Amino acid sequence: MAEVVVVGAGVGGLACAARLAAAGHQVTVYERSTVVGGKLGRRVVERPEGTYRFDTGPSLLTLPQVFDELFADLGGVTPSLVPLNPVVRHVFADGTVLDSCADPAEFADRIAAALGTEAAADWQGLWRRAGRVWDASWRDILRRPVDSPTALAGLAWRLGDLAAVAPGQSLRGLGRRRLRDPRLRMLLDRYATYTGADPRRAPAALAAVPYAELSFGGWYLPGGLGALGDALLERCVALGVSVHTGTTVTGIATGGGRVTGVRVGTTFVPADVVVSNVDALTLYRDLLPTPRRLARLSDRSLAGFVLLLGVAGRTPALAHHTVFFPADYDAEFDAVFGGRPAPDPAVFVTVADDPSVHPPGHEAWFVLVNAPRHGVGRGAVDWNRPGLASAYADRVLSVLAARGVDVRDRVLFREVLTPASLEASAAAPGGAIYGTAGGLLRPANRGPVPGLFLVGGSTHPGGGLPMVALSARIVAEQIGPA
Known part of the structure; x- marks a missing residue:
């Protein structure tokens, strides 16, 4: 039996922790946030007309068979999914x-x-x-x-x-x-x-x-996809995993040519195996004793600009997921990868026909547009610049109006989440939605020193809920049973 520390309680970290516990290992998870789920975020807004619940991360689940296999292997069942x-x-x-x-x-x-x-x-x-x-x-x-x-x-x-x-x-x-x-x-x-x-x-x-x-x-989980994180946490607890939220791992320790543990604040926690569910760029740049950036890690990965809207009335023109394309898609990519918010972006709107996420006669809108990463320098935007987020939110609503869906007079409230917001809440460098190493080939699941492994969207096989779950399976198989 190995002592395993998992750094990060995103879907990949939780799935890997549960698999390793089911295989007989002693597993501890440390998560910097006060909640689990990573980018599988949620936001609840209480209003006089009722309660709005938003998924602030993924709003669509694909390849449900991956999760059927995962929960079956963990002695549970996949939460009930609704086809779209x-x-x-x-x-x-x-x-x-x-x-x-x-x-x-x-x-x-x-x-x-x-x-x-x-x-x-x-x-x-x-x-x-x-x-x-x-x-x-x-x-x-x-x-x-x-x-x-x-x-x-x-x-x-x-x-x-x-x-x-x-x-x-x-x-x-x-x-x-x-x-x-x-x-x-x-x-x-x-x-x-x-x-x-x-x-x-x-x-x-x-x-x-x-x-x-x-x-x-494409599948939807009633109540929101954030419940998937709850289901994985429940499986972890049932299998004996110790999960610590609000606890930041500040470094990964090595010695004798292999991993020896992690530092939690100033405390050393010994471990035979460390599984990193943080972004690969953060791992290689900040957490290893000899920081380095892999040559194939790229910061040319899309971030996202999000509006959470409480909307009065109903909008029959919308499906659960609706994307409004611009006339010139290249202009959007030129802007975003050139470090400028696109003036005429594709707009992705999610409106769940689910009474548990909005008050009667109202809608909870999740609006997403591609955006440059947060930061300074080439290809980045300082999304904390005063007035920028609010002005761009106005622009996105104007774009929707120009494309036939004008809800500006029906919006009861709005919250804006920029790439800087995602960087702060999920430790995603620059607010990269799918991890900094965008593209087909990503960093390996086995780290550069024995005993170190990577899971999550910035490592193989890629971003998105099913790929993250598959990365957890690959790592658990590489580590093997106790």
Whole structure:
């Protein structure tokens, strides 16, 4: 039996802690925040008209089978999930509306109705290729360690898989070659942002992301996805994990060529194994005895600007998830990755038809736009600059109004969460939503010294709830049973 310390109680940290406890290890979790869940944040607002509950992090769960396996392995059951149809409503600048769904044939019919039969045929061709990418990724990448580009290249892909993955081609390039309708290209581009990346530089292999979402569906957890963190905490406690919130790990100690423990404030806590659920950049830069930044860690990862709105009345034009695209998507990416808030961004609106998250006759809106990271220097914005957040919130509401959804006279209250807010609340450098190491290849799950492991969205296999849960499985398997 190993003494294991997990640094951070995000979904990856909790899932890994529970798996290791179930395998017979003695596990302790330290979390700097007073609550668990990491980026799976929640906000409750009490108002005279009633209570509003917001998810301030993920609002969509995909690949539910990953969580079914996780909770089954932990002796529990997955919290009840509700399938979404549409998964996402896409509203384009010309007013065209396209609802995605988890039935490929039905989605092709919807594309034909909205964009024409040629567009539907193009999408079906892309879909077949994306399916091959997904199959290769699921079999060879997402559930096993990938420690280097050499290891990635050495996987036992068949020639057809290699052709589908198209090494060296961007997601944007794939869309231009396969999709004639610019609106479908825009829809495909958006999936690069799921990894915090620019579609013009993101690998074509990310076509697997829409395939996974639209094959296995998008799901909602009644009451909000924050309850997933509660369910994982309950499993941890039941399995004997000791969880300490409001407790900051200030360093990771090594000796004799391996990990020896962690420092909690000025106190040394011995450990045979340390699992880091903090961002990989923070780990390598701040917590190791000899700080260093991995060359492949990138700060060119999207952050997010969020509005939490209490809205009077109902808005029938909205689905659970609705994205309003700009006329010029490139202008948005040029601005965001150039360190400027985009004046005309894509706007993603989540409005859950769930009476437990809003008062009767009202709505709780989560509004997200891509944003430059918080900080100083090239590509960053100081989001704490007086007046900036409020002015940009006004701009986002004006953009929504210009696209046909003007709720400015119905907003009862608003709260603004900037990249600086996420950096402060979840220790996410610059407020990066999906971890600083955006893209396909991320830092390895095994750290640079024996006994150190990484889980979470900034490490392999990537960001998003199912990928984070898979990283926990990979690490638990590498550590092994007691």
